[in-house]
Amino acid sequence: MAIGLASPASAASLVSVVLDAPYATVTFRDTDTRDQSHTLILTPQNAGGESRRIVVAGEVPSVNRTVVKMVNAGIRPGVAYCAVVETAVKGEDGILGSFGTTTTSNKVCSEGAGSANAPTDxxxxxxxxxxxxxxxxxxxxxxxxxxxxxxxxxxxxxxxxxxxxxxxxxxxxxxxxxxxxxxxxxxxxxxxxxxxxxxxxxxxxxxxxxxxxxxxxxxxxxxxxxxxxxxxxxxxxxxxxxxx
CATH class of the missing domain: 2.60.40.1510 (ntegrin, alpha v. Chain A, domain 3)
Incomplete structure (x- = not known):
């Protein structure tokens, strides 16, 4: 019988993403002491667009600290995107230590400024x-x-x-x-x-x-x-x- 490995828990919790092309403001909470970097991934909500990957933060000190970053994401105006935060987690020392891995946060979707359904802020x-x-x-x-x-x-x-x-x-x-x-x-x-x-x-x-x-x-x-x-x-x- 094969033994499956459990999926790692997410090392970040995405709180919100606000879009105002070409910029995106992301708010996330770090949940792991071994995080190395956090990358925002933006994917158009409707099919046919290119995903964007932007490193928004390196290691975040301590745990449960909220990070707010505005980045030039190159997104298109008036387009809705769904976002996740991908976190690189370093491995642990020792023979029984865990390997480094990458985890993905929860997904949050947002309308871009200028669209009919754009959110207030x-x-x-x-x-x-x-x-x-x-x-x-x-x-x-x-x-x-x-x-x-x-x-x-x-x-x-x-x-x-x-x-x-x-x-x-x-x-x-x-x-x-x-x-x-x-x-x-x-x-x-x-x-x-x-x-x-x-x-x-x-x-x-x-x-x-x-x-x-x-x-x-x-x-x-x-x-x-x-x-x-x-x-x-x-x-x-x-x-x-x-x-x-």
Whole structure:
């Protein structure tokens, strides 16, 4: 009776791939300490196109670390591709050590920017404002947001505070890409935004510095069908100083 060898487990988990020809942005999680290199393989979803192979990373230190890379993949505009990450895994030392091998991640398919079914890609950028505000004063902070994918409708933004920072009042409704904002928790929650492809904006947090000490501002953006959640949140830490 022949003894079959078990298929090796994948050494990478593909989280998302965003296409904007000729570039591709890939997000994957490394799951093996012996990885040597990670290659993105893009294959047109419909038959008749050429696959693309691009080395996106070498060895990733530690395990379960998420890697985000944008590469010039030479893909065609308006074309849907399916992606996998192929990982080269080195062998183990010793007589009983395993041989080196290559594993393939799960598959993720994505529409290219410009196609009728292209996905949105909303994101939170920097949160700007004073890092060491004075206790007992009012300060304004600005949360940057953007959409690098298809037009996004029904966008929500949630901004919360903690520690020495608290919200004074929510931003004016309807002003920031049509978002309707109301107080929620320790901050505000906005719904119903419409952000066209390539649009950027900033929404304010009108804050009060209630006491000296550490504080933080936490911002999250979301929309249905966003395939790249890794860029949807941001936190700014501050250290409030005593009032002079």
């Amino acid at each position: 909303v994101s939170i950028g920097s949160i700007e404002g004073e890092a060491s505000p004075q206790a007992g004063t009012n300060r304004n902070y600005w949360v940057s947001y953007a959409n690098s994918g298809a037009d996004a409708k029904g966008v929500t933004v949630d901004v919360q505070t903690s520690g020495s920072i608290t919200m004074r009042r929510p931003p004016e409704s309807g002003t920031f890409h049509g978002m309707q904002c109301a107080a929620s928790g320790t901050g505000f929650h906005c719904t119903g935004g419409t952000i066209p492809k390539g649009a950027k904006g900033q929404i304010p947090l009108l804050a009060t510095v209630k006491n000296a000490g550490p504080g933080a501002i936490h911002a999250t953006i979301s929309v249905a069908g966003d395939p790249n959640p890794g860029n949807n949140s941001q936190t700014l830490g501050v250290i409030a100083v005593p009032k002079a």
